[in-house]
Amino acid sequence: MDTNGHNSQITIALAGNPNAGKTTLFNSLTGLKQKVANYPGVTVERKEGPWTLNGKTANLIDLPGLYSLDATSLDEHIASDIIRGEQAGVQKPDAIVAVVDATNLERNLYLVMQMFEFGVPVVIALTMIDVFEKQKHEIDIEMLSARLKTPVVAVNAKSGRGRNQLAAKVQEVLHTTPVVPYEFNENAENAGPNGKIFSRYNFISEVVQDSVWHSDQKSHRLSDKIDRVLTHKFFGLVILVAILLVVFQTIFSWASLPMDLLEKGFGAISDFVRAEMPPGILTDLLADGIIAGVGGVVVFLPQILLLFLFISLLEDSGYMARAAFLLDKLMSRVGLHGKAFLPLISSFACAIPGIMATRTIESRRDRFATIMIAPFMSCSARLPVYTLMIGAFFGGQYVFGFISMGAVLMLAMYALGIIVAIVVAGILKRTVLKAPPPPFLMELPPYRLPNLRTVFQNMFTRALLFLKRAGTVILAISIILWALMYFPRSSQQSAVSGQQPEVSVAGNIPSESTPLPESEQLKHSFAGKLGHVIEPVIQPLGFDWKIGVALIASFAAREVLVSTLSIIYNVGKDEGAESQTLIAAVRDAKTDDGKPAWTPLTALTLMVFFVLAMQCMSTVAIVRRETNSWSWPLFMIGYMTALAYLGAFLTYQGGKLLGFG
Amino acid sequence: MNIQYIIVIAIILGAFAYAGLQLRKRSRAFSPKAGCGKEDCGCK
Numbered sequence: 001m002d003t004n005g006h007n008s009q010i011t012i013a014l015a016g017n018p019n020a021g022k023t024t025l026f027n028s029l030t031g032l033k034q035k036v037a038n039y040p041g042v043t044v045e046r047k048e049g050p051w052t053l054n055g056k057t058a059n060l061i062d063l064p065g066l067y068s069l070d071a072t073s074l075d076e077h078i079a080s081d082i083i084r085g086e087q088a089g090v091q092k093p094d095a096i097v098a099v100v101d102a103t104n105l106e107r108n109l110y111l112v113m114q115m116f117e118f119g120v121p122v123v124i125a126l127t128m129i130d131v132f133e134k135q136k137h138e139i140d141i142e143m144l145s146a147r148l149k150t151p152v153v154a155v156n157a158k159s160g161r162g163r164n165q166l167a168a169k170v171q172e173v174l175h176t177t178p179v180v181p182y183e184f185n186e187n188a189e190n191a192g193p194n195g196k197i198f199s200r201y202n203f204i205s206e207v208v209q210d211s212v213w214h215s216d217q218k219s220h221r222l223s224d225k226i227d228r229v230l231t232h233k234f235f236g237l238v239i240l241v242a243i244l245l246v247v248f249q250t251i252f253s254w255a256s257l258p259m260d261l262l263e264k265g266f267g268a269i270s271d272f273v274r275a276e277m278p279p280g281i282l283t284d285l286l287a288d289g290i291i292a293g294v295g296g297v298v299v300f301l302p303q304i305l306l307l308f309l310f311i312s313l314l315e316d317s318g319y320m321a322r323a324a325f326l327l328d329k330l331m332s333r334v335g336l337h338g339k340a341f342l343p344l345i346s347s348f349a350c351a352i353p354g355i356m357a358t359r360t361i362e363s364r365r366d367r368f369a370t371i372m373i374a375p376f377m378s379c380s381a382r383l384p385v386y387t388l389m390i391g392a393f394f395g396g397q398y399v400f401g402f403i404s405m406g407a408v409l410m411l412a413m414y415a416l417g418i419i420v421a422i423v424v425a426g427i428l429k430r431t432v433l434k435a436p437p438p439p440f441l442m443e444l445p446p447y448r449l450p451n452l453r454t455v456f457q458n459m460f461t462r463a464l465l466f467l468k469r470a471g472t473v474i475l476a477i478s479i480i481l482w483a484l485m486y487f488p489r490s491s492q493q494s495a496v497s498g499q500q501p502e503v504s505v506a507g508n509i510p511s512e513s514t515p516l517p518e519s520e521q522l523k524h525s526f527a528g529k530l531g532h533v534i535e536p537v538i539q540p541l542g543f544d545w546k547i548g549v550a551l552i553a554s555f556a557a558r559e560v561l562v563s564t565l566s567i568i569y570n571v572g573k574d575e576g577a578e579s580q581t582l583i584a585a586v587r588d589a590k591t592d593d594g595k596p597a598w599t600p601l602t603a604l605t606l607m608v609f610f611v612l613a614m615q616c617m618s619t620v621a622i623v624r625r626e627t628n629s630w631s632w633p634l635f636m637i638g639y640m641t642a643l644a645y646l647g648a649f650l651t652y653q654g655g656k657l658l659g660f661g
Numbered sequence: 662m663n664i665q666y667i668i669v670i671a672i673i674l675g676a677f678a679y680a681g682l683q684l685r686k687r688s689r690a691f692s693p694k695a696g697c698g699k700e701d702c703g704c705k
Contacts (some may be wrong), residue, residue: 279663280663280665281666281669282668283667285672286671332695468672472679473680473683475676476676476679476680477676477680479672479673480673480676480680483673483676490699617684
C-alpha cells in the first residue's frame, strides 16, 4: 500500500500542456470519467486512477495542464512538487508520461525538456497525430525518439491506438536513469534563466527540423481565415450574439414538449397520491411538499440537458476559445488578467469549478478579483428561474416576428451578468485589488468535429448531478420549507373573533374550532410571518410576501426559488381548487388584496435580482476556502446583495415610470 | 396525534438532520488546511 492507499508501489504522472489531450488519454487509460473540454486550463484539480501495466496496477496521477515547470503559478507549483516528490500525500512518480500535441510540437516539447532535468524517466505520448497527418505533415517517430533519447509512442485515446505500446514503454523505463539529451553550455549557464530557456528552444528546434516534415499550410490558412472572422472585434461579436440567440431559442422550443410531459407526470403522481391516500398531514406533505417541491425543479431537466449539449458542442468544436478571445480585449481594458477567462467561462456551468480554476492565475490580486466576479456569470442553477419567469410571462412572444422573446431575455440576462462583472472588476482593480495586469498569451485550439461521446458524457454527468441535487438537498429543503409553511395550524373561530388565531404546532385544531382555509393558514405559518416581516423591504421591488419567502429560501441555492414557489402555491391552494402547473399558478397568483402578484415587470425584476445576487451557500464556502478568509465571502455577499437590490429596484421603478407596471 | 403525524414529524426531523449534516460536511470539506499561505490557498 502506498500513501494514497493504492495497491501499487508504482506511481506514474501524466503531464502535458493544456489542451494536449491529456484528460482524454487519462480517461482512456484508467477508464474513469472526467470532464474534457477544448480550451486550455480545464484540469486544475489533481486526478488519480488505476492503470494496468502488464498485469500490475499502477497509480496514474493526472497533473494540471501546464506550459512549464517554472513554478510561477499555483498549478506549476503543484506539478513540480509532485515530480520532485515534495507534494504531501503523493508518492514521487516512478515515471512521467509526457502528453505531447503533435500539432504544437515545439511548444509542447519545452515542458518535456524541463521534465528531463528533474531526473524522472519520461515516455512521450504523442497525441493529435491523426489531425497532424490529416494536415499532410509527416513525423519520424523513431528519429524523434532517438534525438530525445526517450521512448515516443503515437497514441489515439479514441481508437485505443498505441495504448498497449505506451504501457510497455513505461514498463521499460521504470527504474532506469533518464538521460538529458542536451547540455547547457557555459554561455547559457552564465546568462541565467533566459540562457537556459534559449538553449532548450534551440535544441527543440533542431530536433523538430530533423524529425518533422511540413506540407503546405492550406488547412492552417483556412483555420486562420475562419479565425479572422470569428475573432473580428465587430463581426465576431455579431456572430457570438447570433449563436447564443440560436442556442437559447432552441433550448426553449426543444425543451417545451418534454417539460410539459414531466409537469403532467408530476401532476398525475400528485393526484394519484391524493386519490389513493387518506386525507391528512402525510398526504399533504407528499403532494404539496415533496412532489411539488422536487417535481418543480426536476421539470427543468430538459433545459439543463440542452444547455450542456450546446456548451459541450461549442467547447469541443473550438469555438468557446474564440469567444473568450473576443472578450479578452474588453477584460484587459479593465485590468483583469487574461487567464480570468477560463474560470469565468467555467462559471457559466457552475461558479464552484470556475472559482477553483482561478488557481491558474499567479497574481493574488488578479485571482481574487476573478473570484469576486465569477458568480455573476449565469450558472445553470439560474436557468430554472429564468425559464419559469419567461414561460409564465413572455412565452409565445417574438421580436421582429421570428426571434423569440425568451431567447432575447436569456441573452440579456447573460449579457447583464458579464457587463456587471466587467464593471465590478474594473472598480476592484482600481481600488482594493490594484495591480498591473500581466500579459497573457492565449492558445486558440484547432477547429475539430465535436467528439459525440465526450459531449453526451458531459450531458449525462450534468444531468446526474442535477437529479442528485434534486433528490437530496432540494428534497430536504422542500420538506423543511413545507413544514415552515404548514405549521402552526390556526383555527377559524379565533380568526373571526379578531383574536390571534388559535395555533397548534403539532397540527391539532381544537375540536370546537374549524380550521382556516389553506390560503389563510399559509399567512399565519412560520414562513408566512417571516414573509410579512420582510414585505416592506421588498415591496419597492414589486414583490409580495410570498415571493419574499421564496427569495429568502433561494439564498441556500438559486433553484430553491422554483421549488418554494411550487410549494407555496400548492400549500396555499384551498380545498377543491384544481391543480395547475407552476407556470399557470404563478400567472394566476394574487396578493392579499386580490391584485395579480406577478406582472411581466415583476418577473423581469426577479430575473435581474437573480443575475446579481449571491444565492449559493456552496459558492460562499468555496470562496472562504480559496481566499482563506471570511472577509472576502462576506464582502461578496454584501456587495452582490446590495447590487441585486439596486438593480431590481431600478428595473421595477424604472419600468413603472415607463408605464410597464 | 395519529400515525400520519408521527411519520411526518420523523420525515421533517430527518430533513433537518440531513441539512445539518450537509452544512457540517461542506464547511469541513471547504475549510482551508493549516499552513495555507497568504499568497495562494487551498492546495498545500
